[in-house]
Amino acid sequence: MLLGPKLAEPKGWYGRADEMARTDMLTMTRQLPRLVGQVARLGWQASRRDLVVTVVFNAVAGVFTAFGLLATTRVLTALFAAGPTPDRVRSAAPALALVGAAITVRASCTLLAQWSQQRLRPQVERIVEQRLYAATTAIDLAWFDDADHQDALHRARLRGLDSASSMVDNAVDLGTAVVGVAAAAGALGVLHPVLLPLLVLTALPEAWAAVRAARLGYRAQLSLVEVRRRGWIMTDLMTGRDHAAEVRSFTVRPHLLRQYGALADHIRRVLVAVARRRTLTQLYGDVLRGLATAVLYAVLGVLLWQGMMPLAVAGTAVLAIRTGQQSLLNLVHALNRTYEDGLYFADYLSYVELAERDVRRGREERERSAGSAAPRGFREIAVDGVTFTYPGADGPALRDVSVRLRRGEVVALVGENGSGKTTLAKILAGLYAPEDGEVRWDDVVVTRLDPEVLRRAIAVVAQDHTHWPMTAADNIAMGDDLGVPAARRAVRAAATASGADEVVDSLPFGYDTLLDKRFDQGQELSGGQWQRLAAARGFYRDAPLLICDEPTAALDARAEHRLFEQIRAHAAERGRTVLLITHRLASVRHADRIYVLEDGRVTGHGTHAELMARGGLYADLYGLQASAYRLDPDGPPPEPSPVTT
Numbered sequence: 001m002l003l004g005p006k007l008a009e010p011k012g013w014y015g016r017a018d019e020m021a022r023t024d025m026l027t028m029t030r031q032l033p034r035l036v037g038q039v040a041r042l043g044w045q046a047s048r049r050d051l052v053v054t055v056v057f058n059a060v061a062g063v064f065t066a067f068g069l070l071a072t073t074r075v076l077t078a079l080f081a082a083g084p085t086p087d088r089v090r091s092a093a094p095a096l097a098l099v100g101a102a103i104t105v106r107a108s109c110t111l112l113a114q115w116s117q118q119r120l121r122p123q124v125e126r127i128v129e130q131r132l133y134a135a136t137t138a139i140d141l142a143w144f145d146d147a148d149h150q151d152a153l154h155r156a157r158l159r160g161l162d163s164a165s166s167m168v169d170n171a172v173d174l175g176t177a178v179v180g181v182a183a184a185a186g187a188l189g190v191l192h193p194v195l196l197p198l199l200v201l202t203a204l205p206e207a208w209a210a211v212r213a214a215r216l217g218y219r220a221q222l223s224l225v226e227v228r229r230r231g232w233i234m235t236d237l238m239t240g241r242d243h244a245a246e247v248r249s250f251t252v253r254p255h256l257l258r259q260y261g262a263l264a265d266h267i268r269r270v271l272v273a274v275a276r277r278r279t280l281t282q283l284y285g286d287v288l289r290g291l292a293t294a295v296l297y298a299v300l301g302v303l304l305w306q307g308m309m310p311l312a313v314a315g316t317a318v319l320a321i322r323t324g325q326q327s328l329l330n331l332v333h334a335l336n337r338t339y340e341d342g343l344y345f346a347d348y349l350s351y352v353e354l355a356e357r358d359v360r361r362g363r364e365e366r367e368r369s370a371g372s373a374a375p376r377g378f379r380e381i382a383v384d385g386v387t388f389t390y391p392g393a394d395g396p397a398l399r400d401v402s403v404r405l406r407r408g409e410v411v412a413l414v415g416e417n418g419s420g421k422t423t424l425a426k427i428l429a430g431l432y433a434p435e436d437g438e439v440r441w442d443d444v445v446v447t448r449l450d451p452e453v454l455r456r457a458i459a460v461v462a463q464d465h466t467h468w469p470m471t472a473a474d475n476i477a478m479g480d481d482l483g484v485p486a487a488r489r490a491v492r493a494a495a496t497a498s499g500a501d502e503v504v505d506s507l508p509f510g511y512d513t514l515l516d517k518r519f520d521q522g523q524e525l526s527g528g529q530w531q532r533l534a535a536a537r538g539f540y541r542d543a544p545l546l547i548c549d550e551p552t553a554a555l556d557a558r559a560e561h562r563l564f565e566q567i568r569a570h571a572a573e574r575g576r577t578v579l580l581i582t583h584r585l586a587s588v589r590h591a592d593r594i595y596v597l598e599d600g601r602v603t604g605h606g607t608h609a610e611l612m613a614r615g616g617l618y619a620d621l622y623g624l625q626a627s628a629y630r631l632d633p634d635g636p637p638p639e640p641s642p643v644t645t
Contacts, residue, residue, distance in 0.1 A: 034342075035338055173330065205288030237256060300318070385402055412581070421581045430446060461547070475533050592607070
């Protein structure tokens with residue numbers, strides 16, 4: 001099956017961490033312009049004003065840092081000059097005022113830059129989240145059956161989203177550090193050129209230690225990926241509501257605690273070991289930095305001894321060097337973080353760009369095919385020679401399948417598990433595109449239609465329906481504006497038709513009851529109650545085709561009989577075509593036509609009487625179910641009523 005281009009070179013859950021562990025400073029520096037460009041484009045899209053304010057005021061703060069350092073020279077020169085102390089203080093006062101003004105302006109600019117940066121972050125988060133979710137809700141359903149896609153989606157969602165906003169912070173920190181280094185370097189260049197290489201010399205040891213320590217951390221995280229994932233699973237088993245009953249019923253609490261304890265002990269041993277190695281690395285860096293600092297002060301002493309630098313200038317130089325050291329260290333750390341987050345953000349970008357290209361390609365293909373809107377009605381839906389294979393599957397789920405659904409009919413699909421019934425229903429619902437063959441609404445091939453428009457012409461009652469954490473009314477209307485009186489009336493009518501009105505009437509706030517126990521005053525429904533609500537969801541949508549996939553699996557016999565009767569009455573009243581999938585064969589006896597599927601093929605079709613007379617799988621399955629109600633084990637199988645299912 002064609003799913004669009006294959007996802008390029010998936011690296012697995014921890015491929016990026018492995019890549020980061022092998023990266024050196026030179027590689028990170030070369031990648032810097034591309035990463036900063038990505039951040040700039042993202043920030044520009046999020047808020048031009050906040051991005052400009054952040055950049056400009058950080059730059060201005062750096063300028064006043066340099067100005068303050070140079071003004072400090074004048075203060076020290078005046079204080080170290082000959083003469084009475086009051087005169088020296090008065091002489092230093094103007095320069096001291098300049099230093100104070102520089103500090104005040106720098107602090108104000110930094111504060112404004114931080115404020116705009118904090119405003120920018122949530123706007124960036126919203127943009128990247130919106131783009132990802134717009135892509136994941138538009139791609140073909142078959143993508144979710146592809147292992148490579150799932151891997152890429154997890155990387156984009158788990159680390160890619162977080163890295164986007166972190167990259168903004170890191171890029172700002174990077175820019176701030178560059179400005180700080182430039183300010184200190186500019187001041188030192190004015191004071192004495194020989195001090196510039198000394199500035200780099202004192203920062204290099206700690207920069208090496210920082211990069212090496214970070215790399216040790218990445219390798220440790222790399223080794224713990226699988227263990228942490230198992231830990232997450234164990235955590236979910238011990239804290240999740242879905243598993244709580246079975247954990248207690250089978251008394252597996254001690255076993256789970258032992259399993260989790262073993263994983264936690266392994267993680268602790270690895271982290272303790274890496275902490276020791278990182279501490280030693282930092283110690284080596286501190287020792288080397290101390291030696292470099294000693295060399296720095298020795299050179300300053302020589303310059304003072306030889307009279308090549310006044311004492312006041314030397315004092316300012318010490319301040320400038322310490323400022324530059326800190327800025328250089330910040331620069332190294334920001335570069336390290338920016339590159340790491342850039343790798344994960346690249347995962348996010350590659351995923352959404354690929355998904356968007358696939359969606360755009362499908363739209364362009366439909367436009368070239370002169371696609372039209374899906375008809376609100378039809379005379380016949382024809383499935384001709386459809387073959388479909390799930391991604392990664394050994395063989396097709398459907399093989400050369402052909403069926404017909406005429407307007408107003410009830411058509412049933414029957415077969416054993418894995419025969420392809422649900423797959424065929426999903427193709428008819430427009431959720432999958434066939435690999436071969438075609439589906440037509442009268443003379444219109446559905447692959448030429450806008451999928452959203454096609455799906456609005458179809459209502460689905462699924463066995464594995466979603467329990468939406470919304471109100472009961474929202475669970476039926478599914479996105480329609482319930483502020484419109486007509487929509488409210490339609491919700492009540494659909495609930496009455498499906499029997500869900502009895503469920504809603506038992507809720508404390510009726511249709512406005514929130515159906516999720518995780519929220520205050522939220523309610524939970526039983527499986528059968530949820531199934532009635534799902535049926536109401538299908539009845540609510542005014543669509544010419546109603547697909548019911550095991551709609552009564554969680555219902556008792558009486559409720560099942562009632563729902564099938566309501567489905568038939570609803571279809572007859574509205575002139576809807578019903579595609580019914582069920583293992584309860586007594587409920588399909590009155591279908592206009594029954595298709596029998598075996599191993600992805602249609603092996604027979606006809607009415608109930610025709611298929612029983614013909615023998616084969618349908619007759620065998622029907623006989624097996626009917627035998628459960630046979631009073632005389634040796635007698636002929638009875639024709640059970642729809643209730644006896």
